[in-house]
Amino acid sequence: MSKQIRSLSTRELMAQLARESDGLSIADRRDFLKKGMLAAGAMTATTFAGGAVAATGKNLPPMEPSWGRKLGAGVVDKPYGVPSEYEKEVVRRTVPWLTAESIASISMTPIQDLQGIITPNGLVFERYHAGVAQINPQEHRLMIHGLVERPIIFTMEDLMRFPSVSEIKFIECPANGGMEWKGAQMEALQFTHGMLSCCEWTGVPLRVLLEEAGVKPEGKWLLAEGADGSHMSRSIPIEKALDDALVVYAQNGEMLRPEQGYPLRLLNPGWEGNTSIKWLRRLEVGDKPWYHREETSKYTDLMEDGRARKFTFVQETNSVITNPCPEKPIVKPGLIEIEGLAWSGRGKIKQVDVSFDGGVNWVPANLKGLVLDKALTRFSLVTKWDGQPWLLQSRAIDETGYVQPTLGQLREARGTNSIYHKNSIHTWKVEATGGVKNVQIS
Amino acid sequence: MFRSAKSILVAGLSLSLTLGTAGAIASEKYGFGKTATAEEIQGWDIDIRPDGMGLPGGEGSVADGEALYEQLCATCHGLFGEGEGRWPVLAGGEDTLTEERPVKTVGSYWPYASTLYDYIRRAMPFTAPRSLSDEQTYQLSAYVLYLNEIVDEDFVANKETLAAVEMPNQEGFFVDPRPDVSNTRCMENCADPSKLQIVGTLQGITPVGHFVEGADAPAASHHEQEQKERQMHGEESAEQGHQAALSDSAVAGRDTYDNACQACHNSGIAGSPKFGDKSAWKDRIGQGMQVLVDHAINGYSGDTGIMPPKGGRSDLSDKQVEQAVAYMVESSQ
Numbered sequence: 001m002s003k004q005i006r007s008l009s010t011r012e013l014m015a016q017l018a019r020e021s022d023g024l025s026i027a028d029r030r031d032f033l034k035k036g037m038l039a040a041g042a043m044t045a046t047t048f049a050g051g052a053v054a055a056t057g058k059n060l061p062p063m064e065p066s067w068g069r070k071l072g073a074g075v076v077d078k079p080y081g082v083p084s085e086y087e088k089e090v091v092r093r094t095v096p097w098l099t100a101e102s103i104a105s106i107s108m109t110p111i112q113d114l115q116g117i118i119t120p121n122g123l124v125f126e127r128y129h130a131g132v133a134q135i136n137p138q139e140h141r142l143m144i145h146g147l148v149e150r151p152i153i154f155t156m157e158d159l160m161r162f163p164s165v166s167e168i169k170f171i172e173c174p175a176n177g178g179m180e181w182k183g184a185q186m187e188a189l190q191f192t193h194g195m196l197s198c199c200e201w202t203g204v205p206l207r208v209l210l211e212e213a214g215v216k217p218e219g220k221w222l223l224a225e226g227a228d229g230s231h232m233s234r235s236i237p238i239e240k241a242l243d244d245a246l247v248v249y250a251q252n253g254e255m256l257r258p259e260q261g262y263p264l265r266l267l268n269p270g271w272e273g274n275t276s277i278k279w280l281r282r283l284e285v286g287d288k289p290w291y292h293r294e295e296t297s298k299y300t301d302l303m304e305d306g307r308a309r310k311f312t313f314v315q316e317t318n319s320v321i322t323n324p325c326p327e328k329p330i331v332k333p334g335l336i337e338i339e340g341l342a343w344s345g346r347g348k349i350k351q352v353d354v355s356f357d358g359g360v361n362w363v364p365a366n367l368k369g370l371v372l373d374k375a376l377t378r379f380s381l382v383t384k385w386d387g388q389p390w391l392l393q394s395r396a397i398d399e400t401g402y403v404q405p406t407l408g409q410l411r412e413a414r415g416t417n418s419i420y421h422k423n424s425i426h427t428w429k430v431e432a433t434g435g436v437k438n439v440q441i442s
Numbered sequence: 443m444f445r446s447a448k449s450i451l452v453a454g455l456s457l458s459l460t461l462g463t464a465g466a467i468a469s470e471k472y473g474f475g476k477t478a479t480a481e482e483i484q485g486w487d488i489d490i491r492p493d494g495m496g497l498p499g500g501e502g503s504v505a506d507g508e509a510l511y512e513q514l515c516a517t518c519h520g521l522f523g524e525g526e527g528r529w530p531v532l533a534g535g536e537d538t539l540t541e542e543r544p545v546k547t548v549g550s551y552w553p554y555a556s557t558l559y560d561y562i563r564r565a566m567p568f569t570a571p572r573s574l575s576d577e578q579t580y581q582l583s584a585y586v587l588y589l590n591e592i593v594d595e596d597f598v599a600n601k602e603t604l605a606a607v608e609m610p611n612q613e614g615f616f617v618d619p620r621p622d623v624s625n626t627r628c629m630e631n632c633a634d635p636s637k638l639q640i641v642g643t644l645q646g647i648t649p650v651g652h653f654v655e656g657a658d659a660p661a662a663s664h665h666e667q668e669q670k671e672r673q674m675h676g677e678e679s680a681e682q683g684h685q686a687a688l689s690d691s692a693v694a695g696r697d698t699y700d701n702a703c704q705a706c707h708n709s710g711i712a713g714s715p716k717f718g719d720k721s722a723w724k725d726r727i728g729q730g731m732q733v734l735v736d737h738a739i740n741g742y743s744g745d746t747g748i749m750p751p752k753g754g755r756s757d758l759s760d761k762q763v764e765q766a767v768a769y770m771v772e773s774s775q
Contacts, residue, residue, distance in 0.1 A: 089652050093649060093652070093662035093663065094649075094662060094663055094664070095647075095648065095649060095660070095662075096649075096660055096661060096662075096663065096664045096667040097528075097647070097660060099528060099664075100518075100527050100528040100529050100709065101664055101705075101708065101709040102663070102664040102665070103568075103705060104568070105664070107663075129565070130565065130568070130571060143478055143482070143483065143486055144478075145478055145483050145487065150477055151477060151478035151483060152475040152476065152477060152478060153475055153476050153477075153478045153482060154474065154475040155475070158474040158475045159474075161472070161474050162472060162474065183641055183644065184641060184642065184643040184644070185643060185644040185647060185648070186643065186648050187643050187645065187648040187650050188648055188649075188650055188653070191648055191649070208472075211471070212471055212472060212473075212474065212475070223489055225489070225564075229565065229571040229572075230564070230565045230571065231488070231564035231565055231571065231572070232565075233489060233560075233564065281486070282486055282487075284487065284489065286491070286495075288491065288493070290489055290490075290491050290492075290560070291491070291492050291553060291554050291556070291557055292489070292557055292560055292561065293557055293560070293561040293565075296551075296552055296553055296554065296557055296615075297546065297548075297551060297552055297557070300615060301618075302539060302544060302546070304540065305540065306539035306540040306544075306614065307539075307614050307615065307616060308539075308551075308614055308615050308616075309615070309616060309617070309618050309619070309620075310615040310616065310617060310618065311617055311618050312618040312620065313618065314618075314620065316620060316621065326650075326653070327652075327653045351627070353627070353629070357635065358633070358635070358638050358640070359632055359633050359638075360631060360632055360633050360635050360638075361629065361630050361631065361632070362627075362628070362629045362630075362632065363629075391638075391640070395625075395627075397627060402621055403624075403625040403626060403627050404625065405623040405624075405625040406625060409623040409625060410623060412623075413622045413623050414622070417542075417544055421620075427640075429640070429642075437642065437643060438643045439640050439641060439642050439643065440640070440641040441638055441639065441640055441641075442639045442641065
């Protein structure tokens with residue numbers, strides 16, 4: 001199982017980089033990169049792992065722990081269960097200065113703390129434009145109209161009468177990683193990659209609802225609109241609507257959380273999260289796109305020449321190592337399971353490779369657990385760490401053969417002002433202390 | 443009990459079999475839902491397209507838009523569309539799209555004027571979406587175009603004139619060409635180690651308090667960051683302020699505050715006194731409740747900012763506003 005890494009050139013490389021970076025000024029950000037490698041040790045020393053309370057001796061062998069000498073709470077003590085009090089640090093977080101305030105903002109999923117591929121409902125990242133709408137499901141309606149034979153209004157009860165499907169799909173904000181087009185500036189995995197979640201979604205294929213209304217031949221686009229205060233709207237090509245789009249009312253076995261659009265949301269698998277309209281109330285069929293604010297002013301990708309890409313729907317193949325990461329440094333030398341997540345908006349993940357030397361040499365990792373279409377896929381590589389510095393990277397390949405690009409390749413093609421869709425290979429610098437830093441390699 | 447239920451089920455099954463309705467249904471429609479009436483559709487069909495589809499009757503002038511803009515929009519977007527704090531900049535930014543820090547505004551970036559009407563109609567003003575009349579929406583659309591020097595001061599927006607406006611960046615967009623990069627699965631000697639440039643992370647701007655002990659870093663939520671900044675200025679936190687006994691009127695105002703006022707007063711948008719910020723409230727409270735309530739209900743232009751009448755929430759009763767003011771005052775003294 002364990003694949004030994006050829007670290008031959010790694011030590012030489014690190015030693016060389018250390019020599020080269022000696023004596024540079026911290027003041028200049030571009031130079032800091034190199035200096036950062038040297039200065040890192042001090043910071044790492046204060047790193048502590050999670051919020052676990054230090055164990056006290058009296059609960060350890062050979063003593064009988066206190067919880068084994070008394071009774072606990074009975075059934076229905078908590079009619080709706082919550083995580084252990086020792087998991088208080090596993091929460092969504094945001095970067096406050098990103099947005100003017102919390103009502104039109106985004107939070108990130110603590111992917112550094114999660115296992116498997118399913119995101120618990122209370123930890124799915126949030127994105128609101130007018131806060132969380134609190135909707136009475138009995139008064140919620142979905143209207144389908146426009147270029148259809150029969151405009152329909154569905155109640156939630158109507159929608160839940162249709163035969164349902166359940167599918168595991170990721171949702172990712174296209175701005176995930178977008179803070180780092182110009183340079184690394186987030187010191188934690190939760191903020192570099194946490195606009196990402198994966199749930200089992202239950203609902204009705206949008207195709208079924210459109211067939212019910214009867215789309216006229218000239219119907220080529222769909223406008224999806226939310227019922228919240230922002231009435232968020234996006235134009236969706238009819239091909240996607242008839243392909244794999246879902247209208248969902250449940251996630252991970254229970255009704256949607258209000259944060260995720262209760263009681264109803266659109267789900268466009270593999271596409272930028274913004275198109276999966278929450279609190280879905282209206283679908284209008286038209287012959288042309290609408291060019292609304294969220295597909296012109298926002299969610300368009302500005303190129304170096306001043307022109308911008310529009311309708312950049314697909315979330316391309318991406319991956320990141322979740323262990324180790326800045327929040328989860330290597331605690332002690334010895335065997336370590338390098339783990340991470342890979343995903344592609346075009347299909348299944350086929351392969352993930354890991355590099356320990358900044359992309360000079362690569363080793364295949366194993367995919368573990370479920371490998372599903374447009375879902376998070378977990379990868380693993382067991383190796384040994386004995387205190388050597390690493391420049392740790394992962395590189396995912398999907399079933400279409402697309403290979404996750406380097407940051408240099410993306411910048412060459414798009415410049416650094418496109419904000420969205422930064423799916424480049426990510427680098428963690430593992431220091432001799434086991435501490436992990438976010439760096440960029442160009 | 444089980445037994446009787448089962449026999450009913452069996453009876454039901456045999457009935458349906460004799461009627462011949464059992465079996466898989468392939469292509470038939472389900473027939474769920476009710477047919478939407480024209481009136482129902484009209485109420486919700488609020489979208490506008492670049493070709494003018496959806497634009498209602500009525501009109502609005504730049505002049506009328508100016509007054510309304512200053513009343514409803516300037517607190518966040520600035521008097522000239524320059525944007526307050528991190529709220530969106532609406533005007534300016536011409537010829538910056540190729541610069542290192544492009545300023546993407548209605549004038550410099552948006553391809554269609556119709557989007558302006560559509561967005562204002564569906565989402566603005568931020569604290570009171572769907573509260574504007576069709577005419578007011580035309581007025582504001584006209585004025586924002588004027589701020590961007592796209593129309594003259596005598597422009598009047600209506601169904602025809604708005605759809606006819608040509609935006610400077612209309613040709614600036616093209617359809618997604620991705621995949622646009624082609625990496626290969628190289629396994630060995632894929633780069634020259636001597637040429638690797640390693641760039642470190644900007645430090646001190648990431649919330650890292652949950653895993654770096656004693657870090658001098660921002661908090662991980664807007665609320666905690668507020669608390670932190672207040673403590674840094676030696677003030678009591680809003681939570682501590684809550685501890686003081688509130689009057690019945692103030693308790694009643696809490697919901698109104700949470701649903702309306704906090705959108706601005708929680709973060710202090712454009713000079714509004716922040717909830718719990720004693721120094722910001724001190725002089726205001728000194729004017730007396732009657733003055734504060736009057737300003738909150740009827741609007742007020744001060745040195746630091748503008749309080750729109752009822753914060754733009756014309757749906758609130760005077761009583762609700764009065765109670766919310768009491769809640770804010772008692773929590774901030």
